[in-house]
Amino acid sequence: DAGITQSPRHKVTETGTPVTLRCHQTENHRYMYWYRQDPGHGLRLIHYSYGVKDTDKGEVSDGYSVSRSKTEDFLLTLESATSSQTSVYFCAISDPAGGGETQYFGPGTRLLVL
Amino acid sequence: QKEVEQDPGPLSVPEGAIVSLNCTYSNSAFQYFMWYRQYSRKGPELLMYTYSSGNKEDGRFTAQVDKSSKYISLFIRDSQPSDSATYLCAMRFGNEKLTFGTGTRLTIIP
Numbered sequence: 001d002a003g004i005t006q007s008p009r010h011k012v013t014e015t016g017t018p019v020t021l022r023c024h025q026t027e028n029h030r031y032m033y034w035y036r037q038d039p040g041h042g043l044r045l046i047h048y049s050y051g052v053k054d055t056d057k058g059e060v061s062d063g064y065s066v067s068r069s070k071t072e073d074f075l076l077t078l079e080s081a082t083s084s085q086t087s088v089y090f091c092a093i094s095d096p097a098g099g100g101e102t103q104y105f106g107p108g109t110r111l112l113v114l
Numbered sequence: 115q116k117e118v119e120q121d122p123g124p125l126s127v128p129e130g131a132i133v134s135l136n137c138t139y140s141n142s143a144f145q146y147f148m149w150y151r152q153y154s155r156k157g158p159e160l161l162m163y164t165y166s167s168g169n170k171e172d173g174r175f176t177a178q179v180d181k182s183s184k185y186i187s188l189f190i191r192d193s194q195p196s197d198s199a200t201y202l203c204a205m206r207f208g209n210e211k212l213t214f215g216t217g218t219r220l221t222i223i224p
Contacts, residue, residue, distance in 0.1 A: 004157075033211075040122075042202065042216035043158070058211070090157055102148060103204075103212060105157035 003027045004106035006091050012112045019078040021109050023091030025071075031094045032074040033058075033103065034066060036087040043090065049074055081113045117141050120203055120215030128223050133190040137203035137215045140184065144205040144213075147179050149188045152200045152217065161201075162188065193222045 003026035013019050023032060033048040035058075045058030047066040055066050063085060065077045078085055091106040120137045127133055135149075146165055150158035162177040164170045170177045176189040186205070190197055203215040 040216060042120075043204075043214040045211055048211065102160055102163055104160065105150075107157050108155075 004091060004093055004104065006089075006106040006109050008109060009107065010110045012114065013081050014114050015082055016080050019081050019111065019113075021076045021089055021091075021111070023074045023076070023106060025074075025091075025093050027093060027095070027104075028071060029093040029095040029104075030071075032068065033092040033094075034064070034074065034076045035090045035092060036060065036085075037090060037108075038087050046076065046089075081111075083113050085111065086113045087111060115140065116216075117213050118203065118205060118215045121218055122216055124219040124221060126221045126223055127193060129193060129195060131193050131222075133188075133193050133197070133220060133222075135188040135190075135201050135203075135218050135220070137186050137205075138184055139186075139205060139213075141207070141213075142181070142184065143207040145207050146205060147177070147186050148204040148212070149175075149177055150202040150204060152202060154199075158202055195222045195224050198222045 005024045007022045031050055034046040035043045037043050044060045046060055046064050047058055049055045049068040067075045089109045092103040094103045118139045149162040151161045152158040164177050164179055167179045167181045174191045178187040198221045200217040200219045202217045204212045206212045
């Protein structure tokens with residue numbers, strides 16, 4: 001998984017509670033991404049970061065926030081979890097240096113919101 | 115209509131067969147094309163990466179891009195049970211973000 005870890009790997013939580021997912025990389029890549037994967041929708045981008053403290057929204061960012069205080073860590077927070085946020089969450093990294101951007105994915109976090 | 119369309123399958127073929135997986139797209143600006151393989155309960159892993167039109171071969175895998183038809187393909191020769199996975203196509207243009215297909219689930223029957 002290209003030096004990417006995600007924690008926790010599985011989580012069950014209740015509606016209305018805050019949840020934070022962590023992505024940690026050892027590749028020193030500049031870009032980091034959070035996706036969610038759902039049946040029939042494929043991978044959808046939630047938020048991404050192009051450097052420390054530099055983040056931007058993806059196509060499904062409502063209800064999510066992110067932070068990146070160090071190159072190696074990218075946090076995804078669900079401020080008040082809803083059942084529609086039950087999904088598998090993947091972190092990805094990339095480094096555009098070298099002429100082409102390809103993304104490498106972490107192992108995923110399975111989140112169930114009851 | 116989605117920008118990238120991919121038949122979800124499932125697709126089942128006997129071991130040793132040639133597998134053809136395909137994606138169509140609507141945005142003619144796409145210029146970088148990728149195929150990812152995802153095993154059950156794992157993250158996607160990059161399998162093939164091509165730029166613009168043409169073919170690229172890597173072992174038993176061949177990626178083909180036809181920009182005039184807005185169609186990309188992944189061929190797997192001599193398919194093995196270990197090739198059973200979901201295959202995702204992805205594409206982008208310039209510095210834009212990747213757009214993914216929904217994935218095709220493939221099973222190779224021994």
